[in-house]
Structure formats: C-alpha cells, structure tokens
Amino acid sequence: MSVMTIVQAINNALDIKLEEDKTVVIYGEDTGKEGGVFRVTEGLQKKYGVERVFDSPLAESAIVGAGLGMALSGLRPVVELQFDGFTYPAFNQIISNVSRMHNRSRGMYNVPMVIRFPYGGGINALEHHSESPEALYAHIPGIKVVIPSTPHDAKGLLIAAIESDDPVIFMEPKRIYRAIKQEVADEKFSIPLGKAKVLNEGTDVTVVAFGAMIRECQKAIVMAKEAGISVELIDLRTIYPIDKETIAESIKKTGRFVIVAEAPESFSVGAELMAIANEEAFLYLEAPPKRIMGFDTIVPLAKGEPMYMITPDRIFYEIERTVKF
Amino acid sequence: MNNVKTLEKITYKQPTMLFDQFDPREDKILRIIDNDGEVINKELMPDLDDEILIKSYKSMLFARTVDQMAVSYQRQGRMYTYPPILGQEAIQIAAGLIIREDDWLAPAFREMAIMLAKGVTPKEIFLYYMGNEQGSKFSKANHVLPICVPIGSQLLHATGIGYSINYQHKDEVVFTYVGDGGTSEGDFSEALNFAGVWKVPVIYTIQNNQYAISVSVKNQTKSVNLAVKSLAFGIPGIKVDGNDFFAMYAAYKEAFDYARAGNGAILIEALTYRKGAHTTSDDPSKYRTKEEELEWDKTDPLVRLKKYMDKNGIWVENEEALIEEYKLEVDKQFTEAENFTPYPLDDIFQYMYVDMPDVLKRQKTDYEQFQNWKESRK
Numbered sequence: 001m002s003v004m005t006i007v008q009a010i011n012n013a014l015d016i017k018l019e020e021d022k023t024v025v026i027y028g029e030d031t032g033k034e035g036g037v038f039r040v041t042e043g044l045q046k047k048y049g050v051e052r053v054f055d056s057p058l059a060e061s062a063i064v065g066a067g068l069g070m071a072l073s074g075l076r077p078v079v080e081l082q083f084d085g086f087t088y089p090a091f092n093q094i095i096s097n098v099s100r101m102h103n104r105s106r107g108m109y110n111v112p113m114v115i116r117f118p119y120g121g122g123i124n125a126l127e128h129h130s131e132s133p134e135a136l137y138a139h140i141p142g143i144k145v146v147i148p149s150t151p152h153d154a155k156g157l158l159i160a161a162i163e164s165d166d167p168v169i170f171m172e173p174k175r176i177y178r179a180i181k182q183e184v185a186d187e188k189f190s191i192p193l194g195k196a197k198v199l200n201e202g203t204d205v206t207v208v209a210f211g212a213m214i215r216e217c218q219k220a221i222v223m224a225k226e227a228g229i230s231v232e233l234i235d236l237r238t239i240y241p242i243d244k245e246t247i248a249e250s251i252k253k254t255g256r257f258v259i260v261a262e263a264p265e266s267f268s269v270g271a272e273l274m275a276i277a278n279e280e281a282f283l284y285l286e287a288p289p290k291r292i293m294g295f296d297t298i299v300p301l302a303k304g305e306p307m308y309m310i311t312p313d314r315i316f317y318e319i320e321r322t323v324k325f
Numbered sequence: 326m327n328n329v330k331t332l333e334k335i336t337y338k339q340p341t342m343l344f345d346q347f348d349p350r351e352d353k354i355l356r357i358i359d360n361d362g363e364v365i366n367k368e369l370m371p372d373l374d375d376e377i378l379i380k381s382y383k384s385m386l387f388a389r390t391v392d393q394m395a396v397s398y399q400r401q402g403r404m405y406t407y408p409p410i411l412g413q414e415a416i417q418i419a420a421g422l423i424i425r426e427d428d429w430l431a432p433a434f435r436e437m438a439i440m441l442a443k444g445v446t447p448k449e450i451f452l453y454y455m456g457n458e459q460g461s462k463f464s465k466a467n468h469v470l471p472i473c474v475p476i477g478s479q480l481l482h483a484t485g486i487g488y489s490i491n492y493q494h495k496d497e498v499v500f501t502y503v504g505d506g507g508t509s510e511g512d513f514s515e516a517l518n519f520a521g522v523w524k525v526p527v528i529y530t531i532q533n534n535q536y537a538i539s540v541s542v543k544n545q546t547k548s549v550n551l552a553v554k555s556l557a558f559g560i561p562g563i564k565v566d567g568n569d570f571f572a573m574y575a576a577y578k579e580a581f582d583y584a585r586a587g588n589g590a591i592l593i594e595a596l597t598y599r600k601g602a603h604t605t606s607d608d609p610s611k612y613r614t615k616e617e618e619l620e621w622d623k624t625d626p627l628v629r630l631k632k633y634m635d636k637n638g639i640w641v642e643n644e645e646a647l648i649e650e651y652k653l654e655v656d657k658q659f660t661e662a663e664n665f666t667p668y669p670l671d672d673i674f675q676y677m678y679v680d681m682p683d684v685l686k687r688q689k690t691d692y693e694q695f696q697n698w699k700e701s702r703k
Contacts, residue, residue, distance in 0.1 A: 025492065051492060057522055062481050062515035069485020072470065074493060096475040103676040104471045106462035110679055142677050165679035194682065241682030
C-alpha cells in the first residue's frame with residue numbers, strides 16, 4: 001500500500017498497464033516530456049520511451065481519430081485531451097467513428113481505446129477549463145463513461161477502462177486531483193465498469209453523486225448527521241452504463257432521493273437519475289426527488305464561480321427539505 | 326526581410342523521382358498516355374506485361390458493370406441510395422494492382438473498385454446499400470475498414486493505423502481516400518500534419534472528381550491544385566491524371582515504395598471526373614452542363630486504356646460476351662444479397678458493445694414483448 005493522490009493513482013495505473021502490455025501507448029498535448037499539464041503522465045516517457053509515451057501535435061480531432069486507427073490495428077491507445085472544454089473538436093470523431101466502428105463493422109473491429117481528460121470546476125480557471133460534459137458523452141451509444149472520485153477508484157477503474165474492448169471516456173475530477181490522499185494497493189487491481197458504490201449506508205435519504213461532488217456530499221452528510229438525518233451516499237463511478245439496480249434499491253429503502261452534480265441541470269445525468277427513480281422506484285417515493293446541479297449557464301469565471309459551485313451547506317439544505325417534505 | 330528565403334525546391338531523396346519531376350507548385354501533372362491512348366511520356370511508362378494490362382482492364386470493366394448495375398437496381402427500387410464511381414475506375418484499379426493482402430484500406434464512400442480489388446464482394450456492397458450493415462463485415466477482405474461517411478474523418482484513422490504499423494515494425498502500407506471537397510475539412514489537414522510528424526506509411530489519395538455534390542472544386546480552394554497542400558505538411562505530393570491508368574500505376578508504385586521503405590506519408594491528387602451523380606438522389610444537370618460532361622467523356626479511363634491496348638495489339642477476347650458474363654455474375658450476387666437472412670432484432674443491439682450493457686438488453690426485451698403482443702393480435 002502507498003498513500004496516493006488521484007494524479008498519482010492514475011499515473012500508477014498507466015505505469016502498470018504500460019509495463020505489462022506492450023500494445024498500450026499514451027499521447028496527447030504535452031503528455032510526453034512534460035507529463036501533461038497536470039503531470040498525470042509524469043516520468044512515463046522516461047521509463048517507456050518516446051514511441052510509447054509522447055507529445056502529439058495540437059489537434060484534438062486528430063488525437064482521437066488517429067487513436068481510433070491505432071485501436072483498429074492492434075494497439076490500446078490511452079489518449080489525453082487537455083481540458084473538458086477542449087474535447088469538442090474531437091466530438092465528431094467520438095460520436096461518428098469511435099463509438100460506432102464496432103457496430104459499423106458488425107464486430108469485425110473492436111475499439112479498445114481510452115480518452116482521458118480532466119473535468120469540472122472549482123479551480124478558479126479560465127473559460128473552457130471548468131466544464132462537466134459527461135451527459136454529452138454518456139448520450140452517445142457505443143461508448144462508456146467513467147468518473148472516479150478517489151485515488152483507489154481512479155486506479156482500479158482506469159485499469160478496467162484500458163482493458164475494456166469498448167471505447168471508454170475517462171473523466172478525471174481535476175479539483176480533487178491532489179486534494180485527496182488515500183492508501184492504494186501497489187499491485188494491479190481493477191474495478192468493474194458499470195457498478196456504483198454505496199459509500200455510506202443510511203435510511204432517510206439516498207444521495208447520488210460522482211467525481212468531485214462526492215467530497216462535498218461527505219461534508220454535507222456530517223451536517224445531516226448532526227441534524228439527525230441518516231444519509232445513504234452512492235458514488236456512480238460509471239456514468240454509462242449506469243448502475244440502475246444499486247440506485248433503485250437504495251431509493252426503495254429510503255423513499256427519498258437527492259442528486260448532486262456540477263453539470264447544467266437540464267437534460268443531464270441528473271435527468272437520467274430522475275428517470276430511474278420514476279421507472280424503478282415510483283411507488284416507493286415519499287417526496288419529490290431533488291436535483292442539486294449546475295445552473296443552465298456557462299460556469300462563471302472565478303468571481304462568480306463560488307455561487308455556481310455546489311457547496312456542502314447547499315446539499316445539506318436540500319437534503320433537509322427533502323426529508324422534511 | 327533579407328533572411329526570408331524564397332521557397333526552395335524540396336527534393337525527396339530516392340525513390341521519389343516522379344514526385345521531384347512533377348512539382349505541384351508549378352501545377353505539373355503526371356500523364357503517360359493521351360486521350361487517344363498514345364504514349365506521350367515513354368520514359369515513365371511502367372513496365373507492365375500484357376497479361377497484367379488485360380487483367381486490369383477486365384477489373385475496371387467488372388467494377389464498371391457492378392457500378393452501373395447498382396444504379397439500375399436502385400432505380401428499380403431494389404436498393405437504397407448509392408454513390409456511383411463511374412469514371413474513377415483507373416485510380417482504384419491501379420492502386421488495386423499494388424495493394425497487398427495485409428495492406429490497409431481506409432475508404433470514404435466512392436472506393437468500390439479498390440474495395441473489390443481488396444476482396445470485398447459485390448454481394449457485400451449490395452447488401453450494405455440495401456440497408457444491412459452485415460455488408461460491411463467483409464468475409465474475404467483483410468484490413469479493409471467499412472466505408473466512412475463523415476467527410477475526411479477516415480484520413481485520421483489511416484494516420485493512426487500508420488503509427489501502429491511503425492510501432493509494430495510491420496511491413497504494411499495504408500491506402501486512404503478523400504474527395505476534393507474533403508480537402509477543406511479540418512481532419513484532412515490534421516491527418517496530413519500528424520502523418521508528417523509521425524512519418525507514417527500512408528498513401529493519401531484525393532480523388533479530385535471536380536465536384537463535392539454540386540460545388541465545383543474551383544469554389545473549394547484558392548490553392549493552385551490540391552496536391553500542393555502536402556508541401557505545407559512537409560510530405561511529397563503529386564498531381565496525376567487520374568483517368569490515365571499508367572500514370573496512376575506509376576504514381577502508386579513510387580508512393581508505395583517510398584512509404585514502405587520508411588520515408589513516410591505521401592499525397593496523390595488524382596484528377597478525374599465523376600461521370601455519374603453524387604449519389605442516386607442527386608441530379609447533376611442542376612449544376613453542370615452537358616458540354617462539360619462530353620468534354621470529360623473524352624478522357625474516360627476505360628476508353629483510353631482500351632485505345633492503348635488496341636494500338637499495341639493487346640486484345641481482350643470477346644468483350645461483349647465478357648460483359649454479359651459479368652452481368653450474370655453481378656446479378657447472381659445481387660440476388661444472393663436480396664435473399665440474405667432477414668435483419669434480426671438482435672443485430673441492432675449486439676454490435677454496439679463488446680460487453681453489452683444491461684440497458685440495451687432491457688430495451689430489446691421490451692421490444693420483443695411488443696412484438697409478441699402484436700403477433701398475438703393477428
């Protein structure tokens with residue numbers, strides 16, 4: 001066991017896969033020599049050489065499109081897009097080709113590739129550096145979307161993502177890249193995709209969140225506990241395919257449901273979770289489910305961002321209202 | 326400003342003799358036979374024996390038969406939208422002579438002739454345009470990607486495959502295609518730029534057939550030609566008469582040797598004319614004249630090769646009977662495609678993922694229940 005941040009855990013997962021599988025290659029903007037703007041791939045080029053870990057020219061569509069070509073011809077590329085808000089030039093390749101090649105070729109070709117990028121707000125960043133586009137990607141048939149919230153999960157989920165024969169979008173909560181430290185096993189392990197995790201068992205209300213919002217929810221749970229409210233907290237871990245069973249079972253138990261996510265509320269993962277509550281646990285609901293989500297706005301720059309970002313007290317406020325409904 | 330040099334001639338060390346001779350900045354074009362089948366460039370004439378010429382002519386004729394019958398089947402309502410390749414056969418059959426079993430083909434959607442050359446069957450092509458993706462599961466063709474409709478996006482896949490080939494030290498070359506309109510896409514520039522930096526064994530061919538649906542190539546770019554765009558990315562480019570089988574063969578041979586020897590990527594602009602419509606839903610009379618079409622008819626690649634062969638005493642025995650034979654074969658394959666197993670519900674779902682999510686299973690079950698209900702009411 002070693003104490004790791006999320007950055008270190010991802011680096012460790014990449015290191016393990018590079019070591020054991022010669023078909024794994026890593027590239028993106030600044031991912032080689034510099035180790036990426038967040039240093040996630042630091043030291044890997046030195047260890048594995050410039051053919052396996054390298055800097056590509058600056059063009060997101062090409063990073064992803066060429067990665068698809070590699071995946072079709074025997075490699076397992078793990079490509080990095082520098083920021084959430086810079087993934088859109090690659091959108092056509094993702095939605096039109098990466099997600100479809102297996103289906104288009106009737107299974108003749110698999111697409112074992114991972115597209116990693118940091119996402120989310122709360123770091124006082126420039127425009128385009130604070131976005132949460134998980135719903136855009138989760139809406140695309142043919143890909144899987146994964147978001148870890150802890151160093152342990154980041155390692156295990158990334159290893160599973162690299163080993164997946166389906167393309168995976170791996171979104172990393174940049175706000176907590178280095179904010180959380182945790183004991184993580186040094187050896188290889190993987191966490192199955194598509195399985196949520198109950199982080200805290202409770203009886204009064206189910207809270208579902210993912211990524212950087214988990215930490216905020218955990219703080220809210222402390223406040224709730226002081227107010228005598230027992231919260232069940234579920235970390236989605238995989239956005240698509242979403243773990244309906246775990247969510248529905250919990251809602252059936254608590255009868256109350258609160259969703260926490262940074263992305264704009266309308267047509268979001270929150271909307272999908274609402275649908276799950278309706279379809280799977282309709283008769284168990286004792287209060288209207290509540291979404292605590294980003295506004296349908298652009299993430300404000302630093303001066304406005306504190307009002308946009310979801311805080312523990314706001315989560316607690318909505319939990320209490322839902323429980324007291 | 327005195328440190329700004331004028332553009333020097335870029336010299337590509339052997340074996341790119343042709344690419345040096347036909348500098349696209351001077352808008353030179355590689356042409357070996359004229360419209361009457363006369364050899365106008367003897368020293369560049371590739372050394373191809375009669376048997377190969379006859380075989381190539383027959384391949385072009387077969388591809389043309391498939392193409393014309395496809396249009397006809399579509400007109401009969403037996404097939405959906407189809408993009409004809411009529412007039413572009415020489416480019417693809419010349420490449421087909423060179424591309425090997427393990428070489429890769431990343432096509433756009435007007436590459437039926439080279440797909441045939443790679444081993445894709447007319448039945449598979451028909452099946453696809455009848456609306457069944459099983460037509461893209463090529464039973465006999467190795468390393469052929471399914472047709473790629475989003476314009477220019479396939480070029481990047483070719484670049485990535487090229488990286489794989491280098492990385493795995495394989496003796497393979499990638500052939501990829503785009504139209505003249507596709508050169509305006511960002512992916513075109515990105516693919517060539519990455520290809521230059523990564524030095525990938527990829528031959529990028531622009532089939533410049535003069536039109537992107539209705540938009541003339543003149544309205545597509547201010548560049549002197551399309552081949553010249555390669556120079557911005559530091560890779561050789563050449564403009565070739567795409568309706569001259571010998572010129573196309575010579576260009577491909579050199580490009581292939583260049584790429585295979587580890588020199589990197591190469592761009593060929595093949596000047597041709599889309600004699601047919603963009604697709605069967607398009608009507609070219611809306612945007613081009615009969616006169617123009619007749620003018621280009623003089624350059625028809627099959628007619629030209631035939632004229633050359635006639636002049637040189639290379640005979641295709643009984644051509645009319647041959648065409649009849651091809652028609653029977655094509656029709657047989659079309660019938661097989663028509664009689665292909667009905668599209669099962671499973672096919673909609675089972676190829677979306679290697680590891681299918683439960684939600685897809687549920688959606689399929691829901692639909693099956695509806696089907697059962699519908700059945701029970703009959």
